[in-house]
Amino acid sequence: MAFDLQIRAADWRAHLVATRDAHPAIVPVIKGNGYGLGRQRLAGEAFRLGADMISVGTYEEAAELLGAFTGDVQVLTPWRPFSPRVADGRLIHTVSRIEDIAPLAAQLPGARIVVEGLTSMARHGMDRHSITEAARSIAEAGLVVEGFAIHLPMAGANLPEARTWCAILETSALATTTVFCSHLTVSELEQLRTERPNLTIRPRVGTALWLGRLDTLEVRSTVLDVHTVQRGERVGYRQGRVPRDGHVLVVAGGTSHGIGLEAPRAVAGVAGRGKAVAKGGLAAAGLALSPFTIAGKQRWFVEPPHMQASMILLPEGVPVPAVGDRLPAAVRYTIAQFDAITEV
Numbered sequence: 001m002a003f004d005l006q007i008r009a010a011d012w013r014a015h016l017v018a019t020r021d022a023h024p025a026i027v028p029v030i031k032g033n034g035y036g037l038g039r040q041r042l043a044g045e046a047f048r049l050g051a052d053m054i055s056v057g058t059y060e061e062a063a064e065l066l067g068a069f070t071g072d073v074q075v076l077t078p079w080r081p082f083s084p085r086v087a088d089g090r091l092i093h094t095v096s097r098i099e100d101i102a103p104l105a106a107q108l109p110g111a112r113i114v115v116e117g118l119t120s121m122a123r124h125g126m127d128r129h130s131i132t133e134a135a136r137s138i139a140e141a142g143l144v145v146e147g148f149a150i151h152l153p154m155a156g157a158n159l160p161e162a163r164t165w166c167a168i169l170e171t172s173a174l175a176t177t178t179v180f181c182s183h184l185t186v187s188e189l190e191q192l193r194t195e196r197p198n199l200t201i202r203p204r205v206g207t208a209l210w211l212g213r214l215d216t217l218e219v220r221s222t223v224l225d226v227h228t229v230q231r232g233e234r235v236g237y238r239q240g241r242v243p244r245d246g247h248v249l250v251v252a253g254g255t256s257h258g259i260g261l262e263a264p265r266a267v268a269g270v271a272g273r274g275k276a277v278a279k280g281g282l283a284a285a286g287l288a289l290s291p292f293t294i295a296g297k298q299r300w301f302v303e304p305p306h307m308q309a310s311m312i313l314l315p316e317g318v319p320v321p322a323v324g325d326r327l328p329a330a331v332r333y334t335i336a337q338f339d340a341i342t343e344v
Contacts, residue, residue: 002222003253009343015213029206031057036333043068105141135173147178225250258335260305
């Protein structure tokens with residue numbers, strides 16, 4: 001099979017350097033599938049950028065990347081008593097509940113931690129009234145505070161909330177002047193640093209760093225087979241009828257590569273809702289647009305993608321690719337898996 005990613009390496013790395021330079025004290029985020037590029041590759045790139053710390057999503061990812069990155073590794077998922085035990089002096093745990101402080105200290109004496117505040121994300125964290133109590137418990141437990149963390153939403157205009165949390169930190173007894181934050185723009189970060197010169201603001205950046213120059217990434221699928229079909233002919237696992245004369249192309253790339261998979265998306269405005277309704281109507285009729293482009297257009301799936309290949313309908317009159325030809329594909333990188341990744 002050949003569902004591959006090519007990276008235009010020089011241009012991609014130039015973007016990484018520019019992003020690092022625009023985000024002083026950046027902490028690269030490396031989690032999940034490594035944004036489609038692979039966690040090990042990104043750990044190497046973070047080292048190349050000179051990062052002293054990376055953030056990972058889970059303890060399982062931390063155990064892997066502690067061996068691939070020489071700096072500190074911060075775990076974004078808060079520690080719980082049932083978390084995998086990873087004992088390493090370079091590991092920084094996230095504490096988001098007062099009741100986890102004593103068990104963490106008992107399991108890993110002197111562990112390094114960041115304390116997370118409960119932002120408007122409402123995902124993990126302590127509310128503003130708990131920070132001072134947490135500071136006392138942490139001091140008694142002998143944990144080492146490396147910073148305070150705020151994970152902000154992606155809706156934008158996060159500066160006011162960041163200001164509030166910085167003020168809360170400064171009036172608490174938490175023994176740190178470092179703030180780790182997510183989803184602030186460069187201008188918001190600069191403003192926050194200007195207003196709070198006694199704090200060290202460290203942005204945690206993932207998508208904007210690794211996927212900020214999508215034009216340097218090119219996904220290609222290989223044509224595996226080509227069949228002439230007539231309208232009404234039954235094809236595929238589900239034996240659906242072909243709606244018109246043309247060709248069925250079997251191409252590399254299926255559900256194991258992330259093809260045809262998607263997460264629910266936020267829909268805003270009349271136009272957005274209209275598109276969602278239209279897309280739902282097409283799906284109900286068994287029609288779905290594939291990510292594969294042929295002759296300048298995305299083409300329709302014949303049926304839902306298979307595990308490692310997809311069947312695409314090419315109407316009569318469209319130039320037919322040959323077996324072995326390569327087709328561009330648009331993917332969602334955070335769920336994509338590739339057979340190979342090469343640099344050019």
